[in-house]
Amino acid sequence: MLLFLGFLVAFFLSFTGVELHQWIGIFGGLLAAYHLLAHWDWVDAVSKKILGTASGIIRLKFWVDGALLAGFILILGTGLFISTWLKIQLSNYNSWLMIHILVSIATLLALLVKLGLHWRWILKTSKDIFSQLVLSPAPMTNLQPVPVERGSIERRDFLKVMGVVAGGSLIALMSATKSLATLQAGEAVTVSQSETSDTDQWFFTNSGDPQSYGMDSGTNGSCSIQCGKRCSYPGNCRRYTDSNNNNRCDFGECA
Numbered sequence: 631m632l633l634f635l636g637f638l639v640a641f642f643l644s645f646t647g648v649e650l651h652q653w654i655g656i657f658g659g660l661l662a663a664y665h666l667l668a669h670w671d672w673v674d675a676v677s678k679k680i681l682g683t684a685s686g687i688i689r690l691k692f693w694v695d696g697a698l699l700a701g702f703i704l705i706l707g708t709g710l711f712i713s714t715w716l717k718i719q720l721s722n723y724n725s726w727l728m729i730h731i732l733v734s735i736a737t738l739l740a741l742l743v744k745l746g747l748h749w750r751w752i753l754k755t756s757k758d759i760f761s762q763l764v765l766s767p768a769p770m771t772n773l774q775p776v777p778v779e780r781g782s783i784e785r786r787d788f789l790k791v792m793g794v795v796a797g798g799s800l801i802a803l804m805s806a807t808k809s810l811a812t813l814q815a816g817e818a819v820t821v822s823q824s825e826t827s828d829t830d831q832w833f834f835t836n837s838g839d840p841q842s843y844g845m846d847s848g849t850n851g852s853c854s855i856q857c858g859k860r861c862s863y864p865g866n867c868r869r870y871t872d873s874n875n876n877n878r879c880d881f882g883e884c885a
Contacts, residue, residue, distance in 0.1 A: 632661060633658060633661050633662060633665065634741065634745070634795075634798075635798075636654055636657065636658045636661070637658060637737075637738065637741065637802075638798050638799065638801075638802045639654060640654045640655060640658065640734075641734065641738075641802035641803075641805045641806050642802070642805050643805075643809065648714055649714070652709065652713050652714070652715065655705065655706060655709050656706075658702075659702060659706045662698075662699075662702050666699065673692075673695075676688055676689075676691075676692045677692075680692055687747070690747065691744070691747055694740055694743050694744050694747065695744065697737075697740045698737060698740050698741060698744060701733055701734075701736060701737030701740060702737065704729075704733045704737075705730065705733055705734055705737060708726055708729050708730040708733065709730055711726055712726045712727055712730065724813060727813060728810065728813055731806055731809055731810055731813070732810075734806060735803060735806050735807075738799055738802060738803065738806075741799075742795065742796065742799055745791075745792070745795050746792060746795075749787075749788055749791045749792060750787075752791055753787050753790070753791050
């Protein structure tokens with residue numbers, strides 16, 4: 631539960647900010663490593679039978695877990711590479727960031743498959759945990775139970791588990807999709823700016839509003855902006871700085 635919730639929260643960079651996002655990634659990686667080591671006997675046993683006697687469902691679980699392992703390694707690797715901790719100067723930073731986001735989306739989808747494969751265990755364990763919170767049993771009654779087909783119960787329970795999981799994942803995926811769209815829009819702005827004059831570049835970036843980035847409307851000089859609007863608040867850009875305390879990123883203002 632901690633791994634799943636932490637992974638979902640990490641998708642909301644505008645909520646956590648860069649620093650907390652990075653710490654969530656590190657602790658999530660440590661939890662994933664602990665989870666792997668705790669089930670190493672299963673991994674070792676299935677690895678020896680994966681090409682032989684292992685059943686189809688066991689093989690599917692094994693490959694899904696392998697995809698998750700590869701996904702988390704890539705997420706942590708690319709995340710550290712573009713992190714504010716290492717401060718690596720990258721000319722293709724946006725490409726690394728896009729890989730980081732795309733791998734995160736693919737890993738979340740693989741995680742949904744894993745949770746779907748283990749939904750019965752999740753439901754049973756959840757019931758066992760929360761049933762311990764009941765202080766006293768319900769009073770006995772003479773009412774006869776209504777017979778319900780087992781298939782109907784299982785479908786309902788499956789929808790309960792996967793409904794909660796899929797709902798949270800959908801919100802996270804929407805946030806990731808929005809980040810990708812913003813990143814692509816920023817790249818489009820950068821390309822367009824490189825093909826225009828300084829004056830046209832300023833009007834393109836600021837939508838014709840001279841005061842949106844602190845430039846007087848009467849100024850007719852050129853304006854060079856180092857970051858687009860995606861660098862407008864903390865958590866959305868690792869280079870965010872605001873030395874003049876006007877709630878705008880210095881890199882998004884006229885230089």
